[in-house]
Amino acid sequence: MNRRRRVAALVLACPWIAATLAAQEGHPLTGAWYGEWGPEGDRRQVTLVMSFDGTDVTGIMDPGPASAAVRALLDSTDWTVRIEAVRQDGTATYVAEGVIADVGSRNRSISGTWQVGDSVSSFTIRRED
């Protein structure tokens, strides 16, 4: 599914997601992020939509039948991030740890390590409109 179709699917899927997609300048984790994770030669696309309720950052990974619930922590003193995601059916848990780059930009990104079970690889996601 190309990016436009994925965005359209997100917007149609949930008004909350639609509102979050437009949020750019508030909490640095809020918004829609697109990117990939996995070892070289087996990279997988990922979509994360996160929002901040004033206390916690929560959201959804890969909206759709195989989505995962997301919880994220930000340490703004060094802009490090920890993201945990659990598939609805409990088949997988993901832990991503990284650092936000160019945090002041609307198109900021996060890069770091991505762990599924005992498998550790890299990931990069980018905040996009």
Added chain:
Amino acid sequence: MKYRVSIGAALAAAFLAAGADAAHHALGAKFDPSRPVAITGTVTKVDWLNPHVHIFLEVGSGPDTVAWAVELESRIDLGRSGWTGDELAVGDVIRVEGPSARNETPQVWGESVVRAEDGARLYTLTEAAAIPPIAEARPTPRWPDGTPRLGPEPGERGYWGRPGLTSLMETGVEADVDADGLLADIADVDRVAPFRQWARDLYAVRQRDGLKDDPLFLYCKPPGGPRQFQLPQGVQFVQEPYRERIWVMIGGGNHNWRFIHLDGRDPMDPAQPDFGHPLYYGRAVAEWEGDTLVVETIDFNEDFWFSNGGLPHTEQLRLMERITRPDHDTLEYEVTIDDPGAYTRPWTAAWTLEWIPGDELPRYFCQDNRP
């Protein structure tokens, strides 16, 4: 001539290429005051446009010639000071001093522009002299029912400008800040407002970056919240008593407007067609308390900066504004920011605006989106 064309083409290409990420901007975002330059060169073009006038120069000679761009204030600001853009012609030689570009391209902010031929100093701002002084205090204009008029009287021209404070700062805090909201001393970050940690740290990043990511300048995003009362191009009120609403027309930014409703409506009525979509200007309802318009605004989106200087906010932002016109030429503006997502407690800032007589809101559009 062939040589001139190639220089001009190269300069134009560089100028346009820079435009995508260096459009209208806070001064500190593009130029570094700690790196001043002084150049003398020959004028190749005068670009008399908003949001910034540019003079293009050739500096040096032969193969060592460098094409420079000199950036000045807006055409509006320069025009108010009596400049027309015809003061220079192609071929004139000028000397320019000012801070150079942070990205080390041959660009300079024209703090001083002097024509070599006669030593004339050009493009200095004398806005204060251009606006007629107010002879004496005049009473608050009113509607027939006694309600204060926030806009011009019938047949009158004028708008509100010259904000007394150009960035949000809690009442009682004193810190040097420029017209774009950039603090003179980064150590003042912690004094500006009662930030939550992430908001404080993000504000500090934006300040250190010289406000380079300001979405008002980069993407023409509306100046929602109190920012609409901080812009140099001013605001105007249009009251519609029969429709029980007030328009707040924005002089800068993208020249849009905000509605303040006085009809007693529920701002979060789910029957509204756009309900569920937070807005740049939020949903504002108001009532008069004596001569003060008390406005409550909620349901903001997070797609803009609500103040010069880059103070963050969240969708939990709730504003209480108190707007008073104590006399014809003074507007008192007070705002209380209640955003538990970004600040640890509600806090208040206040400033005044001055009546700019005899003129309409300037024709200044961020849609021009030029470097």
